[in-house]
Amino acid sequence: MAKTTNSDNVHIHQVSDGRVGSNSSVFREAPAFRNGDTCGNNDRMHVAMTLDANYLRGTMAAVLSILQHSTCPEDVTFHFLWVRHEHEVFSSIKATFPYLNFKVYRFDVHRVRGLISKSIRQALDQPLNYARIYLANLIPNEVKRVIYLDSDLVxxxxxAKLWKVELGDKVLAAPEYCQANFTVYFTEAFWSDPYMPRTFEGRKPCYFNTGVLVMDVDKWRYGNYTKKVEDWMVLQKQKRIYQLGSLPPFLLVLAGNIMPIDHRWNQHGLGGDNVEGKCRELHPGPISLLHWSGKGKPWLRLDSRKPCSVDHLWAPYDLYRSSRHSFEE
Incomplete structure (x- = not known):
C-alpha cells in the first residue's frame, strides 16, 4: 500500500504550463502517495488513459485508485490522450494530483473521424473511444510497454501485478472469455459473406474487453496493428458488419490471439448493457479491477440517488467536491 505524505519534491511531467483555473475547486486534492520501502530502483510503469471533460470525474477516481493501491506509486507515469487542450481539465489534474507524473498528448481526430460508423450508443461513436488504436503512435518511442485503461473503472x-504479466509473443494481454457467442458482435451481412468469417479460421472465438489492455508497444508498431484495425473500419463503412463502436474491429484482428490473464483484472459490465444500463451484480471470484463498462456510470447513478449496489464500491474514490462521499486520508 502506498505511503501518503505532504512532501513536494516529486517532479511533474507535463506538456505545458498554466495557472490553476476556477475549475480546480471542483475536485478535492488527493494526498501525495509515496513509494514503499521495498521499491528500490524499479522500472517505470506506464499507464495510458483518455481525457474527456465528460468523464473527468471517472478519470480522477481511476487515478486515485491506482495510486492508493500501488506499493510504488512514484514509479507510475500516466499518459493522457485528448482531442484538444482544455485548460480547466489540465488545471484540475495538476491541482488534484500535484505530485503526479504525467504527460498529455493530442489525438488528431481527423485521422479516425471518417472511419467511425454509427453504433448503438452515441458515446461509443466519440473519436476518443478509438484513441487506443493509435496509442502506440502517440507515446514516446522509449515506452516499450503500456497499460491502457478506460476512465470508468477503479x-x-x-x-505492478498487472504490469508484470507475461505477454510471450503476443501483442496484447487481457482477460479473455472463450465461451463468447460471436454471432452477437457481427451482423448477418458479415456472417453471410463468403470470405469475411474466414478471418477467424484457426482462432478460438474468444472475446476480450478493450477497456483494460497490456500492450507490447513495439510489437504493435512492427505488426502494423493500427492499419489492420483501420482496414476493418473502412470495410464497415462500405458494408455494415458490426454494431458496437471500437470493439468489433479489435476482435476481428486479435480475438483468440492475445495473452489471456486472470479475469480478476477486468470485472467489467458493471454499467449494465449498452441500451438501458440496468444494474448488474458482481461476478464470482477474486477482484483486482472494477469496470463500469456499459451505459450506466456510477457517478451519474449516485448523483441521481438511484445507485446500483456496485456503485458504492466506486464512491470511496470519488474526489468530486459536491459528492457526499469523501476519501479517507
Missing part, C-alpha cells in the same frame, strides 16, 4: 489491487 483499481483495487497493486498495478
Amino acid at each position: 483499481m483495487v489491487d497493486d498495478i
Whole structure:
C-alpha cells in the first residue's frame, strides 16, 4: 500500500504550463502517495488513459485508485490522450494530483473521424473511444510497454501485478472469455459473406474487453496493428458488419490471439448493457479491477440517488467536491 505524505519534491511531467483555473475547486486534492520501502530502483510503469471533460470525474477516481493501491506509486507515469487542450481539465489534474507524473498528448481526430460508423450508443461513436488504436503512435518511442485503461473503472489491487504479466509473443494481454457467442458482435451481412468469417479460421472465438489492455508497444508498431484495425473500419463503412463502436474491429484482428490473464483484472459490465444500463451484480471470484463498462456510470447513478449496489464500491474514490462521499486520508 502506498505511503501518503505532504512532501513536494516529486517532479511533474507535463506538456505545458498554466495557472490553476476556477475549475480546480471542483475536485478535492488527493494526498501525495509515496513509494514503499521495498521499491528500490524499479522500472517505470506506464499507464495510458483518455481525457474527456465528460468523464473527468471517472478519470480522477481511476487515478486515485491506482495510486492508493500501488506499493510504488512514484514509479507510475500516466499518459493522457485528448482531442484538444482544455485548460480547466489540465488545471484540475495538476491541482488534484500535484505530485503526479504525467504527460498529455493530442489525438488528431481527423485521422479516425471518417472511419467511425454509427453504433448503438452515441458515446461509443466519440473519436476518443478509438484513441487506443493509435496509442502506440502517440507515446514516446522509449515506452516499450503500456497499460491502457478506460476512465470508468477503479483499481483495487497493486498495478505492478498487472504490469508484470507475461505477454510471450503476443501483442496484447487481457482477460479473455472463450465461451463468447460471436454471432452477437457481427451482423448477418458479415456472417453471410463468403470470405469475411474466414478471418477467424484457426482462432478460438474468444472475446476480450478493450477497456483494460497490456500492450507490447513495439510489437504493435512492427505488426502494423493500427492499419489492420483501420482496414476493418473502412470495410464497415462500405458494408455494415458490426454494431458496437471500437470493439468489433479489435476482435476481428486479435480475438483468440492475445495473452489471456486472470479475469480478476477486468470485472467489467458493471454499467449494465449498452441500451438501458440496468444494474448488474458482481461476478464470482477474486477482484483486482472494477469496470463500469456499459451505459450506466456510477457517478451519474449516485448523483441521481438511484445507485446500483456496485456503485458504492466506486464512491470511496470519488474526489468530486459536491459528492457526499469523501476519501479517507
